[in-house]
Amino acid sequence: MPKVTIAQNILAANDTIAGEIQQLLAARGIRTINVMSSPGAGKTTLLERTIEQLRGQLDIGVIEGDIETSADAERIEAAGAETVQINTRGACHLEAHMIRAALEEIDLTHISLLVIENIGNLVCPSAWNLGEDMRVVVVSTTEGDDKPAKYPQMFAASQVMIVNKLDLLPYVDYNVEKVKRQALAINPHLRIFEVSCRTGTGLDTWCEWLMRYVHSIPG
């Protein structure tokens, strides 16, 4: 069949601001993770469960990115984390200057982990550095098991992949091993967790690892 290829560079002009954010947060001993996924893969529910499970053990602050609405931020705040809402009003990803503005609204003195929940989008957010230490991509068993191959930049740019909605595996055509193979072919260093935020499967392993990650911070 005929193919038409269009080359396009997505240039990250915000790297300078991202570098300043990273320095600011590192100086305060705060680890920062940038959580990305398709719409509806379960980022917010994963954060709710993580915050609930680590309550009393880890002080978590959250920056919630959404195009419109503050429904997710309200859920996160109800789960017990200090939360700042960013509404991008149409923009499909967060940028470093938005994070810099949000940081002025959050009390950093008690926080050891800052979580940035990006816009639901498996494409654009991967190109924008927000000053994070780690990128987490969430996929779910209902999205089809071809996502790493179809959206490789997201998986190349992440350090962790979380496969969510394990509870729905009996009802969908989804091969977890195939997804892991695809993702590891793109990024052999990817750390993979398999969870169900609905039943709780796998959340202990994820939360324990996250605790160790946060406390391994140097200085």
Added chain:
Amino acid sequence: MPKVTIAQNILAANDTIAGEIQQLLAARGIRTINVMSSPGAGKTTLLERTIEQLRGQLDIGVIEGDIETSADAERIEAAGAETVQINTRGACHLEAHMIRAALEEIDLTHISLLVIENIGNLVCPSAWNLGEDMRVVVVSTTEGDDKPAKYPQMFAASQVMIVNKLDLLPYVDYNVEKVKRQALAINPHLRIFEVSCRTGTGLDTWCEWLMRYVHSIPG
């Protein structure tokens, strides 16, 4: 909670090309639809089932947008439609100049319906006119029932919403009526279909409507 709002205009600089495409296709009596959704909502499977069901009744051509891979185009071609693959190499949406290039590779003489399958992305594609007559947004019951409220531009810019994966309703927390209410509040003229591409539920109604839509073309 504190809120930070960032205004950003997404300007559709490609409207002139889109207008030319629309004229070209209208002059040939071809109706064109632009199908959009989150990654994994089921666009490709919906097209496969639609092509199979309308074989012999409607000649369909397909332009398949993907960042990488031609897996979807191969599926569509196997289903029996003439197919052109566009690989955007990182770009998160199709633009009119890509469609113009793809049209040079497709034989338009036998086609009465041209389907453009956009990149899996519920944000950016809504801002780019491709010369289509109608926009179709596909949502699925596994994505959470807050998508119209969270991604309103997509629903405001579409004429049809298809709710897919009805077969998974017993296993997820998803209120179809809530989604329909949200979507209609944004866009009261939205035509809504409910289907399961896995079991076939609702596909007859959708295909019959699509046939009528294509044949109602004036001139």
